[in-house]
Amino acid sequence: MNTLDTVIIGSGPGGYVAAIRASQLGQKVTIIEKNDIGGTCLNVGCVPSKALLHAGHAYQEIRHAETYGIQATGTLDFAKTQHWKNTQVVKKLSTGVSQLLKKNNVTIVMGEAKFTSKSTISVSKDGKTEDYSFKHAILAVGSRPIEIKAAPFGKRIVDSTGLLNIPTLPKSLCVIGAGYIGCELAEAFASFGVSVTLVEATSTILPGFNTKLSDLVKRNLQKLGVTLLTEALVVSSKETEDNVTLTYKKGEVESTIESNVVLVSVGRRPNTDRVNIQVSGIELDPKGFVKVNAKSQTTNPGIYAIGDITPGLALAHKASYEAKIVAEAIAGHASKIDYKAMPAVCYTTPEIATTGLSLDECLAKNIKAKATDFPLAANSRAIAASKTEGFVRIIHDEKSKLILGAQIAGMNASEIITTLTMAIETGLTLEDVALTIFPHPSVSEAIMDTMEVGLGYPIHM
Structure with a gap:
């Protein structure tokens, strides 16, 4: 051996x-x-x-x-x-x-x-x-991926791996589960012209994100033609050679959806x-x-x-x-895990990203915190790209102005969330970041602007 x-x-x-x-x-x-x-x-x-x-x-x-x-x-x-x-x-x-x-x-x-x-x-x-x-x-x-009894995996009922490797575009797709995987793939295939229906058992899509973030994604999915069914529980499925018929319940009412392919995306x-x-x-x-x-x-x-x-x-x-x-x-080092600021991103339109604590989490920890927002509609780089939907939100300690968390929706959110993750990890305050020189024009300037709003001296609002 x-x-x-x-x-x-x-x-x-x-x-x-x-x-x-x-x-x-x-x-x-x-x-x-x-x-x-x-x-x-x-x-x-x-x-x-x-x-x-x-x-x-x-x-x-x-x-x-x-x-x-x-x-x-x-x-x-x-x-x-x-x-x-x-x-x-x-x-x-x-x-x-x-x-x-x-x-x-x-x-x-x-x-x-x-x-x-x-x-x-x-x-x-x-x-x-x-x-x-x-x-x-x-x-x-x-x-x-988790398999569900109501829609077991088969030829046309697939997990994310199966959908990502599908050789030809289906005419219609039903996605069970509106978490970040479900929403991203729903958007991708809707962008290609596929008729997409998104079915979610809870009352909102992206249940792990603040509704102010998820509502923006919801609006854009609907603009792409995605049909959203919330508070809808899939109870059974029938797979044929060409289609899948799903039966779902909203309250006590049962209805059916037919599509060429079904993606089951309810977690892992x-x-x-x-x-x-x-x-x-x-x-x-x-x-x-x-x-x-x-x-x-x-x-x-x-x-x-x-x-x-x-x-x-x-x-x-x-x-x-x-x-x-x-x-x-x-190797013998005194290293320990610290999840002080763990960024999470959903790569939809708009991109949404979070890091650190939310306002609700601060309240649960008895931290006196405040949320400060700045809209991308006032950001020159976003305006130049015609992508003004979104905002930057900073969660900070009311007294010390220590940055505790952040939420971003909009252009390049997945990239600029890193700046705020570093700010939290290194213990920076609103003033520390507000006095940092940001390139112009850039979406990242919205971070500086949000800090200035929190300090009470905004330039662009």
């Missing part, structure tokens, strides 16, 4: 980052992957979905180019769109991650790993099995049930997530867990952050 120094199971944004950082810190690292290097995010999740969104937005820009005095007509070849996404985006990045692992002297083993004891694993591939013992293990096996479940975890000495919580301490160490001191299999938001950047902490902890 071969003995491994540090073994990492899973090569997603948690696994590969942990592998590289652990190797940089002097550990001999082996990473095990059963599918494709890069994990769900890179191959069938975050990255390809953003590629399709980008293509959809480009198609819409061409269709509405007359706004800028441009006469243009656009035709869509979806097969070429998929080929571009798969070869120029996904394959390029996956190959890049493999090269980074090799550059950092990480040994890559392809196969499915399962625990055989508290300090051993077996790796199976093509009917062959290899056994290994390890000194340290990092479990980074991610999550998978941790893959902790796929690694024979019961023999590893790792304890799970009632929802199947791994119990970890401040170093992301499990109840087995030799095993760490990161990413979607641990409690909290299922975000790629959360996994990457935890990966670095764990690699440092194994």
